[in-house]
Amino acid sequence: MRILIALNVAFLMFVFAYGNARAEVFSPTKFTLDNGLQVVVVSNHRSPVVMQMLWYRVGSIDEPQGKSGIAHLLEHLMFKGTASHPNGEFSKMVARNGGNENAFTSFDYTGYHQTVSADRLEMIMELEADRMNALVLNEADIETEIDVILEERRQRIGNNPSGKLRLKLGAELFPNGHPYGRPVIGWEGEIKSVTRSDILDFYKKYYVPSNAILVIVGDVEPEAVRKLANKYYGPINNAKTPPRPLLGMPDAPKSGEVIVRDARVGQPAWSLSVIAPSLGSSNAGRVAAFEVLAQVLGGGTTSRLYRALVIGDGKVVSAGAGYSSDPMGPGRFVFYASPKPGAKLDAIANDIEKELKKLIKNGLTSGELGRVKKRMLADAIYVRDSLKSSAWALGGALAAGHKISDVEEWPNNIKNINEADVISAAKQIFNEKRKVTAKLLPAQNNGKGG
Amino acid sequence: MTKRIISFFLFMFVVAGSANAFAATVQEVKSKGGITAWLIEDHANPVISVRFLFKGGVALDPVGKEGLANLISGLLDEGAGHLDSQSFQARLEDEAISLRFSASKDSFSGTLKTLSQNLGSATELLNLALTQPRFDTEPVERIRAQILASIRRDMERPQSIAMNEVFESLFAGHGYGRRTNGTAESISAIMQGDLRNFVKTMLAKENLVIGVAGDIGPGALSKFLDDAFGALPDMPNVKTAAEVKPKLNGRIKVIETDIPQSVIIFTESGIKRDDPDFYAALVMNHILGGGSFTSRLYNEVREKRGLAYSISTSVYPFDHAGLIFGHVGTENSRVKETIKIIKDEWAHMAKDGATATELADAKTYLSGAFPLRFTSSGAIAGILVGMQASDLGIDYLDRRKSYIDAVGKKDVLNVARRLLNPDQLDIVVVGKPEGLLSTP
Numbered sequence: 001m002r003i004l005i006a007l008n009v010a011f012l013m014f015v016f017a018y019g020n021a022r023a024e025v026f027s028p029t030k031f032t033l034d035n036g037l038q039v040v041v042v043s044n045h046r047s048p049v050v051m052q053m054l055w056y057r058v059g060s061i062d063e064p065q066g067k068s069g070i071a072h073l074l075e076h077l078m079f080k081g082t083a084s085h086p087n088g089e090f091s092k093m094v095a096r097n098g099g100n101e102n103a104f105t106s107f108d109y110t111g112y113h114q115t116v117s118a119d120r121l122e123m124i125m126e127l128e129a130d131r132m133n134a135l136v137l138n139e140a141d142i143e144t145e146i147d148v149i150l151e152e153r154r155q156r157i158g159n160n161p162s163g164k165l166r167l168k169l170g171a172e173l174f175p176n177g178h179p180y181g182r183p184v185i186g187w188e189g190e191i192k193s194v195t196r197s198d199i200l201d202f203y204k205k206y207y208v209p210s211n212a213i214l215v216i217v218g219d220v221e222p223e224a225v226r227k228l229a230n231k232y233y234g235p236i237n238n239a240k241t242p243p244r245p246l247l248g249m250p251d252a253p254k255s256g257e258v259i260v261r262d263a264r265v266g267q268p269a270w271s272l273s274v275i276a277p278s279l280g281s282s283n284a285g286r287v288a289a290f291e292v293l294a295q296v297l298g299g300g301t302t303s304r305l306y307r308a309l310v311i312g313d314g315k316v317v318s319a320g321a322g323y324s325s326d327p328m329g330p331g332r333f334v335f336y337a338s339p340k341p342g343a344k345l346d347a348i349a350n351d352i353e354k355e356l357k358k359l360i361k362n363g364l365t366s367g368e369l370g371r372v373k374k375r376m377l378a379d380a381i382y383v384r385d386s387l388k389s390s391a392w393a394l395g396g397a398l399a400a401g402h403k404i405s406d407v408e409e410w411p412n413n414i415k416n417i418n419e420a421d422v423i424s425a426a427k428q429i430f431n432e433k434r435k436v437t438a439k440l441l442p443a444q445n446n447g448k449g450g
Numbered sequence: 451m452t453k454r455i456i457s458f459f460l461f462m463f464v465v466a467g468s469a470n471a472f473a474a475t476v477q478e479v480k481s482k483g484g485i486t487a488w489l490i491e492d493h494a495n496p497v498i499s500v501r502f503l504f505k506g507g508v509a510l511d512p513v514g515k516e517g518l519a520n521l522i523s524g525l526l527d528e529g530a531g532h533l534d535s536q537s538f539q540a541r542l543e544d545e546a547i548s549l550r551f552s553a554s555k556d557s558f559s560g561t562l563k564t565l566s567q568n569l570g571s572a573t574e575l576l577n578l579a580l581t582q583p584r585f586d587t588e589p590v591e592r593i594r595a596q597i598l599a600s601i602r603r604d605m606e607r608p609q610s611i612a613m614n615e616v617f618e619s620l621f622a623g624h625g626y627g628r629r630t631n632g633t634a635e636s637i638s639a640i641m642q643g644d645l646r647n648f649v650k651t652m653l654a655k656e657n658l659v660i661g662v663a664g665d666i667g668p669g670a671l672s673k674f675l676d677d678a679f680g681a682l683p684d685m686p687n688v689k690t691a692a693e694v695k696p697k698l699n700g701r702i703k704v705i706e707t708d709i710p711q712s713v714i715i716f717t718e719s720g721i722k723r724d725d726p727d728f729y730a731a732l733v734m735n736h737i738l739g740g741g742s743f744t745s746r747l748y749n750e751v752r753e754k755r756g757l758a759y760s761i762s763t764s765v766y767p768f769d770h771a772g773l774i775f776g777h778v779g780t781e782n783s784r785v786k787e788t789i790k791i792i793k794d795e796w797a798h799m800a801k802d803g804a805t806a807t808e809l810a811d812a813k814t815y816l817s818g819a820f821p822l823r824f825t826s827s828g829a830i831a832g833i834l835v836g837m838q839a840s841d842l843g844i845d846y847l848d849r850r851k852s853y854i855d856a857v858g859k860k861d862v863l864n865v866a867r868r869l870l871n872p873d874q875l876d877i878v879v880v881g882k883p884e885g886l887l888s889t890p
Contacts, residue, residue: 046492047474047824079743088753091743096811098818101743115822147756154711155759155779159608263708266602301539311536312588317599338599371544378546378565385497385664387825 026390028404029222035238036210038398039229041222042390050121050218053113053391054128055399057213058206059106060186061179061245061329069186070194070202072105073142073149077199078112079103080141082134090127097123105184108328109399113391118219122228129232132207142196150192153185161262161440162269168258169438173273173332174250180329181250209233211241215395218387244401247329250275253436263443270345271336272352275434276323278331279402287325288413289421290333293429294323295372296364296422297355298335305335308355315343315351328400333429345439353430360426364419373414380411474824476834476844479668481675487660488834488844489671492827498569498664499827500562500576501835502679505657507557509625509691509770515640517632519553521597522648526551526560528589530578535589538575547572549579555626556691556769557839558652563828566665569674576678580653585645594637601631608713608880609777611705615878616715616775619703620696626771654686655679661834664827694771695719698874701889702789705880712785712881713777716792718870720765720772723840729853730861731765731774731869736812737804737862738795738870739763739776744811746799750791751778757788774869785883796872803863817851 029041060071081087094101099116114124157163167183174181185191214233216225276290298305298321309319319337337348383389397407477489511518527542527549529535542549548563549572560580564572604610614629621627631637658679662671696719721731732740739747739762751761763776780788804812824830837846879886 046494047821049822049825088743092811095741095744095815098815098820098822100819100822115825117818117821144754144756148752148759151711151757151780152759154781158710159713159779161606262606264606266605267599300543302536302543307536310592312592314592317592317596340595340599371540375543375546381495381565382497382546382563384495385499385826385828 026384026394026408028390028394028408030404031222031226033209033229033234035234035236036208037229037233037236038213039225040213040215040394040398040404041220041225042215042217042394043219043221044217044387044390045219046387048118048219049115049387050118050216050220051113051115051388051391052121052124052128053111053215053395054132055109055111055213055215055395056206057211057241057244057399057401058110059108060182060184061107061247062206062242063182063202064198066190067194067198067202068182069149069184069191070198071110072185073145073191073194074199074203075103075105075110075112076145076149077137077141078131078135080138080145081136082130083136084130084134085127086136090131093127094124099124107180107184108401109396111395111399115388121216121220121224125228125232129236132209132212132233133236135203135207137196137199139196142199146191146194149185150188153188153191156185157183161260161265164262165258165260165269165438165440168260169271169273169436172253172255172258173275173434173436174330175253176251178250179245179247180327204239206241208239208241209236210238213395213398215391217391244328247280247327249281249330250434252434256435257437257439259439259441261441261443265440265442267338268345268442269336269338269440270348271334271438272349273436273438274333274335274429274432276331276333276429276432277325278327278329279325279397279406280328280400281330284325284406284409284413285416287331288410289417289425290323290331290429291325292369292372292376292414292417293422293425294321294333295376296368297321297359299372304355304359305337305352309337309348309351315340315348319348319352326396326400326402349437356426356430360423360430363423369417369419369422373417376414377411474847476847477668478844479662479671479675481672481680483676483680485655485658485660485675485679487662487671487675488838489662489666489668490830490834491665491667492663492830493665495827496566496665497827498564498566498572498662498666499831500660500662500674501559501828501831502561502658502660503557503559503835503839504653504686505557505769505839506652506686506688506690507553508555508628508630510652510688511625511628511632512644514636515632515644516628516636517597517630518640518644518648519558519652520630520632521593521637521640522645523551523553523558524593524597525585525589525645526579526583527575528593529584529586530575531582531584533578534584534586538578541571541575545571547575549575551579553630555630559835561828561831569666569670573674573677577681580649580679581681583645583649585642590642590645594640597631597637598634601634601637604631608707608709611707612713612715612777612878612880615703615705615880616717616876620698620717620773620876621694621771622697624694625691626694626768650683651687654683656684657686658682659835659838661831661836661838663830663834691770696771696773696876698876700873700875702877702879702886704883704886704888705878706882707880709881710782711779712782712879712883713779714785714788715775715777715878716789717773717775717876717878718796718874720774720869721767721865722769722772723767725767725772727861727865727868728767730857730865732816733809733812733854733857734799734804734862734866734869735763735765735774736816737808738799740765741812741815744815746795747776747778747792750795751780751788755787755791757784757791782882783884785879785881785886789877789886793872793875796870796875799866800870800872803859803866806859809857809859809862813854813857817854820850
């Protein structure tokens with residue numbers, strides 16, 4: 001994003017997924033233009049507001065060797081101008097018309113979105129369609145924008161020990177050139193070496209109608225969207241895009257542990273990331289079991305991990321688990337904890353493993369599964385309370401190669417999970433060898449927290 | 451049970467969108483027990499959002515016990531009445547009810563979100579939390595440990611270090627100068643008696659405002675208000691914080707930290723919400739640094755020179771003081787250049803004000819973007835609370851656009867001259883800025 005780039009899909013999903021999860025209830029209308037552009041519409045008449053999202057099925061995983069960061073750099077440059085709307089006019093027009101906008105780049109996709117008064121929908125559709133194939137790039141803009149991105153990188157990584165740790169974790173969990181092992185924002189040297197023609201090649205190759213998904217939600221009817229989409233996006237010529245990279249299971253990590261020590265760290269942190277299935281590598285029924293497992297173990301203050309590690313004389317101030325089924329490639333199941341002063345991180349890891357073993361051995365307690373499922377299913381209702389959630393959920397699913405039914409049938413998939421499914425998911429996590437412990441520690445190991 | 455007789459007043463008006471107007475009916479609902487809430491009904495989805503705010507917040511934390519209001523905000527849902535912490539949390543989670551509290555400089559707030567079918571439980575739990583919190587030793591020590599961890603984490607963040615320095619020096623000796631989280635020392639000094647005293651003295655009907663949105667009508671809301679808030683005392687027993695002027699003298703303060711990017715917070719005296727120049731200040735700020743991708747500072751610092759990823763300024767109207775502050779992060783070697791540009795833009799605005807085009811664009815943005823906030827029941831309830839907390843009147847949504855439309859070029863110039871003085875600008879830098887020293 002221009003404001004916030006999704007450096008780590010799994011961590012992003014902690015924010016978005018639980019409490020804001022997907023639901024069967026969006027009931028979208030879906031159609032495809034002659035040039036291959038997929039269109040999804042969700043009408044919501046709470047307020048006279050519409051949101052347009054244009055998702056491209058291209059992200060950092062599609063970048064050529066040695067050109068890391070190019071997807072994100074292009075995303076920034078998409079605001080520079082076209083022949084009909086030069087000199088950053090895009091943002092000026094959106095703002096002048098009372099609209100808000102942003103963009104983001106992730107491993108699997110890139111997206112652009114605007115929210116405006118419903119009567120300004122045509123304007124933003126015209127603007128977004130225009131920059132799909134008419135972007136003008138000049139050298140000076142590229143040079144300045146690279147500086148901007150290097151500042152973004154300093155802010156997220158250089159200045160931020162947790163950011164550094166996340167970077168090392170990605171590279172260790174997905175080693176040997178796996179596309180998920182490079183940071184979305186790119187390696188500094190590679191960002192600096194990207195040329196204008198590299199960027200234009202990437203743009204021409206991937207920014208075409210059949211590689212995009214247009215999502216319109218809000219106070220508008222599907223028929224009106226169809227007309228406008230045909231008018232503005234319809235005339236854009238299509239081209240064939242290269243196949244997406246194969247995102248196989250990663251190799252085993254080298255040491256299975258990454259550590260960042262920094263003098264500024266006052267509160268250590270611990271996490272364990274385990275390779276897990278996703279909608280990309282498995283199916284909707286199977287991943288639902290991992291979603292339920294994450295809730296049973298680590299969702300909220302009555303979860304197993306919170307009760308075992310935090311309540312009472314627990315060793316940690318917070319603990320939990322998270323899982324996102326969203327990635328195109330392998331997913332991750334993450335355990336995390338923040339130790340109290342003096343607590344040993346390895347002892348915390350042991351305690352968490354004990355809880356996982358206990359679950360596998362003794363199964364769920366009476367009523368536990370029902371309670372967790374009931375809470376998760378309520379999310380399918382809450383998610384409709386926000387206009388924007390449908391656009392994020394549906395667009396994200398399609399852009400990562402999943403199906404609308406993966407989103408719409410989510411409540412049924414959760415309902416169908418039984419105890420055996422949860423235990424089987426727990427066993428898979430327990431037995432998985434591809435896992436990495438990440439430790440954030442103060443510079444000097446004074447015997448505390450090591 | 452006899453049916454409650456309710457009285458409520460109905461106000462209908464229209465919210466002006468950027469072009470087409472839309473109807474959002476704000477109802478004032480007054481319960482039998484005399485508790486008032488503002489409501490926007492919407493039955494499309496079975497969800498109810500309630501936001502409420504008690505005036506008085508962090509600024510009133512007792513000296514030596516800073517962080518009290520914030521600690522309380524973590525404890526009200528950790529056991530109340532007959533329910534201990536785990537029982538209370540289990541009720542919330544099992545019925546998918548979200549109940550949260552938070553403390554800010556001027557207020558103590560709560561947010562409740564529930565499926566309509568669970569409104570009864572939600573009401574009971576909210577009432578218990580507000581009137582019979584248990585403060586059992588285990589949750590008190592657990593939440594205290596979490597806040598201590600959060601204080602340690604804040605000290606890792608250049609942004610937090612800079613903000614603490616800004617408030618502590620600009621508002622030295624005033625409640626605004628104290629940290630929301632408190633310090634390790636002050637948090638550790640808070641006792642049971644302090645917790646109980648806070649609840650007894652701060653949470654009352656007189657300093658309470660409530661906004662509600664979603665799947666509830668006036669009748670049911672009236673009952674909810676009495677059941678949830680009826681047992682609160684009528685009057686709070688706390689002093690009001692004093693009026694205060696930020697101490698600005700144009701200093702540069704460098705807090706040397708070994709990081710590649712300096713974080714800079716620049717602060718100037720601002721304006722309070724009820725000031726007649728408030729809307730002019732809002733427009734002026736939008737042009738100067740408020741507009742995300744269009745402001746002068748954004749253009750000069752990011753678009754033209756690539757000096758930063760983000761730069762922005764905001765108007766912060768507190769109840770007893772006003773600030774305009776901005777933030778930017780730039781490589782250590784480019785700090786001086788960035789500060790010079792900021793000061794130049796400060797001076798430029800104070801000297802010449804805005805152009806006609808800038809003014810027109812800012813006004814259409816500020817009136818057009820406001821209705822975009824009405825996209826979830828929680829956000830709508832929050833706006834209704836904000837309107838009451840700032841005494842904006844129940845027809846504010848209808849009048850807001852006219853306030854912005856009325857701002858002229860001269861108003862922008864006047865407010866810029868009144869507020870912006872590059873020689874007064876307070877600059878705090880956390881990092882290793884090259885060639886920049888603190889002023890003595």
